[in-house]
Amino acid sequence: MQTNFTEDQLRDPGLARANEILRACVHCGFCTATCPSYQVLGDELDSPRGRIYLIKDMLESGRPADAETVTHIDRCLGCLACMTTCPSGVHYMHLLDRARVHIEKTWKRPWRDRMLRGALARILPYPGRFRLALLGAKLARPLRRLVPDARARAMLDMAGAPIAAPSRLDEPQVHPACGSRRGRVVLMTGCAQKALDGDINAATIRLLTRLGIEVVIPRGEGCCGALVHHMGRETEAHRFAAANIRAWTGAGAEIDAIIVNTSGCGTTVKDYGHMFRNDPLAAPAAEVSAKARDITEYLAALDLPAPERRGLRVGYHAACSLQHGQKVTEAPRRLLAAAGYEVSTPADAHLCCGSAGTYNLMQPAIAAELGRRKAATLEALRPQVIAAGNIGCMTQIGARAGVPVVHTVELLDWAWGGPEPAKLRRA
Structure with a gap:
């Protein structure tokens, strides 16, 4: 992709990095086939290629973000499936990071957006505050139908999750x-x-x-x-x-x-x-x-002793941040198989479940559809348990699946001498 940043702009390390990434893009469109938001919405501007055009125009011109650009960037899950698919090695993650920073600095969001995002930033990173917020949401949940904002209702829905005591x-x-x-x-x-x-x-x-x-x-x-x-x-x-x-x-x-x-x-x-x-x-x-x-x-890099082999059917969900962000794809499945579990992966395993950090709270409609699709493909495997490596995915899928959802390490701990996971015991 041809870019036209000025020499002054390229002195900014962030813009220089954005320029490198943009120049690597060849407009091939392979990314659209694996983009979850494009799969749901069908809008080119809700695909990585479309967002790249919007980001290029915004950063290159140096103008403040506008409502259209913000809408389409906000709809991006940041799942990074496009990076796995891209034949040109476009580092979309760093480009998206730069766009989000530019939006935060130059765009004044509606007051409800500012309140929601501010609340999430002041609550979720702090376990004590988060526990109190979950407790408050549990108490307010009976009033859910009276809440007009879909995002606020999504926050109340999270109250269905258990609250873990400090350990x-x-x-x-x-x-x-x-x-x-x-x-x-x-x-x-x-x-x-x-x-x-x-x-x-x-x-x-x-x-x-x-x-x-x-x-x-x-x-x-x-x-x-x-x-x-x-x-x-x-x-x-x-x-x-x-x-x-x-x-x-x-x-x-x-x-x-x-x-x-x-x-x-x-x-x-x-x-x-x-x-x-x-x-x-x-x-x-x-x-x-x-x-x-x-x-x-x-x-996976350790010389492991023989496990106590378990014979459960496990539906393995590959979290986007693990398979696309870190490129860790085989280790979880191989460890589970070595422990005697019967491991299977769902159709469209590359697609996001819709959790994506706070995405399920800020874009609840798209997230809910992705969560429904992911739970359906996992349940089609007829597993006795679903394993995942990310708490957000576990919460998102667990709210929709009819079988227990546990972390991969809980099943590995059980196989190598630990207790049966509590969620399996309860089930």
Whole structure:
């Protein structure tokens, strides 16, 4: 694609990066075939190719964002399926990030939008606040039909999810390895996940320590910044990320890996090196990105003992942030199969379930349709349990599926000597 940025514009590292990405696009349109929002809406401007044209025009002209551009950019899930499909290697993620920052700086949203986005930014990254908000939503849920705004109703619908109590396992500490130590890792305990499902971190810690891995929960870690990063709130996102970089690099040089068990967070953490490339934290940020591993990615590299083989039929949902964002595709399925599970994947496995961070709250109609389609394709497999590697996907699919939805690491923990996942026991 031909671009016409001025020399002054290209002195801005963000615009220079956008120019590189735009020039890589050859207008082929392969991305439209795998774009979830285009599948639902059928509008070229709701496809990656259409959004690229809008972003190019907005950034190149230097003009403030307008209502049409904001509408179509907001409808993008950021699932990154287009990056997997693109034959030219267009790094759509960084281009979308830049567009969102530009929109946040130059577009004044309607007051309801500002209130909603502000509330999400001040609640979701903080587990204590999120638990209180979920409790409040549970109390207000009987009034759902009286709420006129679809997005507010979607927030009340989230109250159907359980509220996880604070766990001492997530507090700053060192979980020692069982037997001789064969590794030492940091575990990112997350933010929203701690309020929605405490079993995931517990299973991760149990499994790693049984395998001889010492697990460090460092003081000062928190939200990865993804939730506000995807809203274009760059300063807040960098503040969260910087706190994590300092906490994790301060945990000691002998750390083998930084384990992330929420794939949406993992995609962002692995991008810290890019986010801070022009910052004094550039070197430690790059170190963090290099050490970040999804839990299944890390386990797949270990010499694992023989598991207690389980014979359940598992429908595996590949979270977009894992398969498209991190390119971790085979490890989860291979580990589940090695544990004796009968693993199958649904039709259109590359398509998003509609969760996408806060997307299901800000674009509830599109998200609901994608969630319905994803649950239907998974249930067509007739699984006894659905496994996924991201809490957002688990919540989105769990609200629509008729079988339990658990994190992949919970099934692996069970196979390698841990307890049966609580959701399976209840079912």
